[in-house]
Amino acid sequence: QVQLVESGGGLVQPGGSLRLSCAASGFPFSSYIMSWYRQAPGKERELVASISQTGGNTNYADFVKGRFTISRDNAKNTVYLQMNSLKPEDTAVYYCKSAGIVYWGQGTQVTVSS
Numbered sequence: 001q002v003q004l005v006e007s008g009g010g011l012v013q014p015g016g017s018l019r020l021s022c023a024a025s026g027f028p029f030s031s032y033i034m035s036w037y038r039q040a041p042g043k044e045r046e047l048v049a050s051i052s053q054t055g056g057n058t059n060y061a062d063f064v065k066g067r068f069t070i071s072r073d074n075a076k077n078t079v080y081l082q083m084n085s086l087k088p089e090d091t092a093v094y095y096c097k098s099a100g101i102v103y104w105g106q107g108t109q110v111t112v113s114s
Contacts, residue, residue: 002026002103004096009108012086020081020108022096030054030074033099036081038092039107045095049081063089086112 008020020036033052039045049060049070058070069082079096093107 002098002101004098004103004105006094006096006105006108009094009110011111011113013114014086014088014112016086016112017082017084018086018110020083020094020096020110022079022081022105024077024079024096024098027098027101029077029098032101034070034072034079035097035099036070036079037095037097038090038110039095040089040092043092048094050099051079083110086110088112 003025005023006020008018010018012018031053033050035050036048037045038048047061048064049068051058051070051072055072067085072079091110091112093109095104095107
């Protein structure tokens with residue numbers, strides 16, 4: 001069955017960095033566009049970044065452009081989100097998702113606070 005396991009979250013000070021990972025299994029990972037979403041308390045889930053099947057094309061929400069980088073390793077069935085220059089408003093649970101598959105993992109909590 002489909003599994004997406006996010007990891008790498010934590011507590012970080014403003015201006016700091018974190019690298020999130022999402023290990024995928026149960027589907028042909030390299031055939032799917034992968035995305036990162038986030039959901040802050042009291043807010044709707046929002047798209048953060050997406051990456052094409054080969055990694056050659058990426059797209060970012062305006063609020064993370066220039067600070068976050070999405071990447072993938074198809075040999076490891078893993079997608080990453082490098083987050084730099086973190087802000088308190090980046091605090092949220094971060095989820096990865098494969099396009100066209102209705103499945104959400106448990107997410108990983110990112111808290112940006114001094």
